[in-house]
Amino acid sequence: MTTHGGNAANRSDGTGGQPLSAGPGPGTSADELRARFQPQGQPGPKEERLREARQARGRYAAFAGAVAVVCLVLIGVRLGQGDALGVWVATYAMGVALGGWGFVLARIGHTRWAMMVTCIGGALAGLGDSPAFR
Template sequence: MTTHGDEMANGPDGTGGGPLPSGVSADELRARFEAQGQPGLVEERRRDARQARGLYGVFAGVAAVVCLVLMVVRLGQGDALGVWVATYAVGVACGGWGFVLARSGHTRWAMMVTCIGVALAGVGDSPAFR
């Protein structure tokens, strides 16, 4: 970078590589700046985020469907209504909510809500509620 008199603006000796007040040379700052603009890195992060959203969405959807199927099967076998129906219903609701959260990009919340739903379905499937 030059000024009006063809002097280098970065350093006192005109080389442009002199230390700045922070103690870092202009060449080092330039190298750091150029290293930031890696287009492959941005695409890789987007792809990873998209895959995570898809994975958590599938996990939440499968959890909701399994809870729903188990509820229908147990009702079809003639089991009496009880607390287990409520735990399966909450499992279905949590799985659906986890799916919505995953689709909106809140993957941590989606995983937490889905795990809570699966845990409640497991409690509803315990022998204590038969």
């Protein structure tokens, strides 16, 4: 720091030679300290987006898994009732396969594809449950 005649030279930032980060001095109130430390415990926008993406992957994976399990249960129920094998088994099996694929896609982060594949699998399962295939 350059002094001229014993006085500290003014900095370009207007601090007049004072340290940039003045610690809590005797004039600092508890409210000011609390305001300084409050944002430290909160996650930033990046961490929040990562958490939301993780939750979305979990929701889509759970939905795809549920579609696959429901299709498997429906195959078991219809075969247990004595229904003859037919096209309905293929549509339910495609529902299971697409639900499983949707689960895998959701786990690796391709949530849009996972939702599309899972919805197609659910639609095929609904088609297999139609009266045309009984």
